Amino acid sequence: MKPTNSPKTYRVKSFGCQMNVYDGERMAEMLGERGIVPAPEGEDADLVVLNTCHIREKAAEKVYSDIGRLTKGKTQDKAPMIAVAGCVAQAEGEEIMARAPAVSMVVGPQAYHRLPEMLDKAVQGERATDTDMPAIAKFAALPERKRTNPASFLTVQEGCDKFCTYCVVPYTRGAEISRPYGDLVTEARKLVDAGAKEITLLGQNVSAWSGEDDKGHAVGLAGLIRDLAKVDGLARIRYTTSHPADMDDDLIAAHGEIDKLMPFLHLPVQAGSDRVLKAMNRSHTADSYLRLLERFRAARPDLALSGDFIVGFPGETDAEFEETLNLVDAVGYAQAFSFKYSPRPGTPAASMEGQVAKEVMDERLQRLQAALNRDQWAFNRATEGRTCEVLVERKGKHPGQWLGKTPWLQSAWFEGDVGIGDLVQVELVEAGPNSLAGRLREHVAA
Ligand code: SAH
Ligand code: SF4
Numbered sequence: 001m002k003p004t005n006s007p008k009t010y011r012v013k014s015f016g017c018q019m020n021v022y023d024g025e026r027m028a029e030m031l032g033e034r035g036i037v038p039a040p041e042g043e044d045a046d047l048v049v050l051n052t053c054h055i056r057e058k059a060a061e062k063v064y065s066d067i068g069r070l071t072k073g074k075t076q077d078k079a080p081m082i083a084v085a086g087c088v089a090q091a092e093g094e095e096i097m098a099r100a101p102a103v104s105m106v107v108g109p110q111a112y113h114r115l116p117e118m119l120d121k122a123v124q125g126e127r128a129t130d131t132d133m134p135a136i137a138k139f140a141a142l143p144e145r146k147r148t149n150p151a152s153f154l155t156v157q158e159g160c161d162k163f164c165t166y167c168v169v170p171y172t173r174g175a176e177i178s179r180p181y182g183d184l185v186t187e188a189r190k191l192v193d194a195g196a197k198e199i200t201l202l203g204q205n206v207s208a209w210s211g212e213d214d215k216g217h218a219v220g221l222a223g224l225i226r227d228l229a230k231v232d233g234l235a236r237i238r239y240t241t242s243h244p245a246d247m248d249d250d251l252i253a254a255h256g257e258i259d260k261l262m263p264f265l266h267l268p269v270q271a272g273s274d275r276v277l278k279a280m281n282r283s284h285t286a287d288s289y290l291r292l293l294e295r296f297r298a299a300r301p302d303l304a305l306s307g308d309f310i311v312g313f314p315g316e317t318d319a320e321f322e323e324t325l326n327l328v329d330a331v332g333y334a335q336a337f338s339f340k341y342s343p344r345p346g347t348p349a350a351s352m353e354g355q356v357a358k359e360v361m362d363e364r365l366q367r368l369q370a371a372l373n374r375d376q377w378a379f380n381r382a383t384e385g386r387t388c389e390v391l392v393e394r395k396g397k398h399p400g401q402w403l404g405k406t407p408w409l410q411s412a413w414f415e416g417d418v419g420i421g422d423l424v425q426v427e428l429v430e431a432g433p434n435s436l437a438g439r440l441r442e443h444v445a446a
């Protein structure tokens with residue numbers, strides 16, 4: 001590649017989970033430190049970071065089609081500089097370099113603190129790949145948090161040791177590690193100073209977080225949440241994603257005790273059949289999952305539940321799929337994510353017998369999603385008439401309209417004289433399948 005001008009504008013496109021979004025924000029901050037500014041909406045950027053996700057097939061294909069779109073019909077000096085980051089970069093870095101000559105940088109999720117150095121090389125015309133996994137080193141090397149959204153993310157834990165047989169995350173993100181307590185309290189304070197009202201603690205297995213508080217006492221996620229709740233100006237705390245195996249009594253109790261901890265729990269179950277769960281290497285049964293939820297609901301009766309599901313895991317029979325539907329009926333989720341099983345290279349499930357036909361998966365997904373949508377709408381209807389606190393996150397489609405989140409993570413829109421970042425009382429007037437129309441109660445603009 002030829003040496004090129006230093007990029008002046010950037011765009012970071014994140015395709016994956018919330019941790020991937022967090023990584024994208026941190027990369028943007030690093031580029032900002034270098035004096036590179038976000039490209040204005042609708043304009044081409046000089047540097048595009050494709051922050052990829054490897055969890056299912058289509059996501060990786062999307063990366064290649066994006067590269068094609070960015071470079072189509074453009075000579076090298078007109079095309080943007082392209083960096084591929086995220087989990088596809090980790091898993092297929094070499095392949096990307098070989099298959100897409102337009103890419104100048106490939107950087108894995110544990111190595112992106114080195115993006116500025118790689119950029120220097122790229123400007124000199126050198127292509128660079130970094131997919132090392134030093135994990136914790138990354139955070140220390142990142143710049144301070146200076147700007148943020150009212151609802152912010154904070155990665156507290158990374159990696160996964162659970163090795164569910166279908167999943168690439170243990171390979172793309174590496175082993176479970178927890179960021180130190182002190183660093184997290186500091187970063188949370190910085191986020192609040194920068195305007196955050198709500199912080200969602202992130203981790204592939206956030207409930208596996210462990211550390212030592214400033215007195216040297218061992219603490220788990222509940223202890224961390226208790227201490228973060230003392231941060232002045234922080235109004236709401238959430239966490240995601242949890243694994244049923246790591247949920248302890250302390251965390252359950254925290255839901256009943258800490259007002260700032262929002263009444264919402266995302267706890268993936270994946271399937272309703274114990275045989276399938278075992279083949280997935282999930283360490284819970286349908287029944288142990290339901291009993292766990294009962295304990296959470298006893299601590300916090302208005303808790304809204306969310307989950308993840310996979311249909312068509314190898315060998316899943318019609319009867320086993322019915323067990324997933326039964327579990328959904330038993331829980332009554334407020335929202336949920338559901339996916340068709342996607343064989344991932346290198347995972348045990350990819351070579352299991354009994355791969356399920358696409359048409360069967362399509363039909364199962366449709367039935368599951370119909371049930372989940374029905375329950376989501378029912379949950380929304382059950383909150384009609386309530387007045388609750390809404391965190392204003394952005395402007396709505398129409399002038400004077402605002403969009404925010406209820407404590408139960410529903411989107412609510414309403415009109416009134418408010419601003420982004422305000423916490424306001426809103427009466428939920430009419431429930432739709434995906435959001436609620438609200439009416440602003442008395443509010444004195446800040
Ligand atoms: N650590 C979290 C989330 C992991 S990825 C957890 O354990 O739940 C998010 C979701 O993607 C998973 O919960 C699962 O439902 C889905 N998923 C992961 N691998 C998949 C695959 N190979 N095919 C389809 N869905 C998958
Ligand atoms: Fe993947 Fe399972 Fe780990 Fe979640 S717990 S990241 S699904 S291996």
Ligand code: F3S
Binds near residue numbers: 055
């Ligand atoms: Fe995707 Fe990586 Fe997250 S594979 S779901 S971006 S951990």
